[in-house]
Amino acid sequence: MQEDRVTDDRALPFQVEGLDVRGRVVTLGHSIDTILSRHDFPRPVKVLVGEAAVLASLLATSLKDVGRFILQTQTDGPVSMIVVDVRTPGQIRATASFNAAAVSEAESEGRADSGSLLGRGTLAMTIEQGKTQQRYQGYVPLEAESLQEAAHTYFRQSEQIPTRIRLAVAEMFDRGADGAARQSWRAGGIIGQFLPDSLERIPVRDLPGGDAPEGAEYEDPEDDDAWVEAVSLLDTVEDHELTDPDIEAERLLFRLFHQRGVRVFAPTALQDRCSCSRERVRQVLAQFSPEEILESTVDGRIDVRCEFCGVHYPFDPKEFLQEN
Incomplete structure (x- = not known):
């Protein structure tokens, strides 16, 4: 280290x-x-x-x-x-x-x-x-x-x-x-x-206008x-x-x-430092429909992994199904 x-x-x-x-x-x-x-x-x-x-x-x-x-x-x-x-x-x-x-x-x-x-x-x-x-x-x-x-x-x-x-x-x-x-x-x-x-x-750099004569040269300032x-x-x-x-x-x-x-x-x-937290993840999951909660459930739980820091946040799907 x-x-x-x-x-x-x-x-x-x-x-x-x-x-x-x-x-x-x-x-x-x-x-x-x-x-x-x-x-x-x-x-x-x-x-x-x-x-x-x-x-x-x-x-x-x-x-x-x-x-x-x-x-x-x-x-x-x-x-x-x-x-x-x-x-x-x-x-x-x-x-x-x-x-x-x-x-x-x-x-x-x-x-x-x-x-x-x-x-x-x-x-x-x-x-x-x-x-x-x-x-x-x-x-x-x-x-x-x-x-x-x-x-x-x-x-x-x-x-x-x-x-x-x-x-x-x-x-x-x-x-x-x-x-x-x-x-x-x-x-x-x-x-x-x-x-x-x-x-x-x-210096202001720009392209010549569209009405410039054909073959006109533009000098970069x-x-x-x-x-x-x-x-x-x-x-x-x-x-x-x-x-x-x-x-x-x-x-x-x-x-x-x-x-x-x-x-x-x-x-x-x-x-x-990552800004993720269990409460922030929970707030996102709380917006899911019952169907989305069930689709996110694997082996009886929802496991969310932060793509930035790699921390896993496990949740019981019943917590969100009851709320919905």
Whole structure:
């Protein structure tokens, strides 16, 4: 079992005033190891779920007055669905649905990258406001691309905020105090966004109108020099810098932006915690008709398993038949 570190399982906000860039670094240690270890997922699926958990954590911790942030994919690939649920102040749970045979085939053929496993479909992001419980949803198509690439598309098309994201997941091997080999999972990510005081510094990208003359060329506007510099720096981030337990987020940020001056702020703690409970499951079953209760009964009882944490909740069907 991996050791808990004070620099693990947190989202660290940062700001680079010289480049008008704000962002966060997420480092997941014990939390992601617990999430992935409880599921009997093939290795490529665990990597993909780890990436989704990091992306959801990066986005959820940037929002204010949010009670819940849900990232969900629905696609036609071997991994047909991923759901990551982040609740304030940083409680994460995640699960996935996949075709084991298709994943195994893709892995044997060298097609186990994120884009190939996901295939085509949609990436949805749902925000539930903490006080009002209002829901806001954003969608972006997935075209056999990685979650990282899809997130870039979302911010470019929907939010029109210049954004750069890096995600990484690693399977770690070491030896414990007793000399026995041990394995664990780690994940991390960084997001940087260009947020200048003047919106005129953010180029508006659009396609030419439908009445444009045939053969007309459209020139993509140039990015602000500050954002070009920030992207060039963020693109130097290597996977191991996001997952190595000996490389703290502060150290990575100093390497990237020390010449421009970088400030960090109070981190948000992240932890593996499921929101399921016996009472919540009972409330759902109470809405079932007598026929549905009987159809759900096996060997004289109803057994409900949480797809996120794996906890089983057994019920006596008579309890609901009497109520109905």
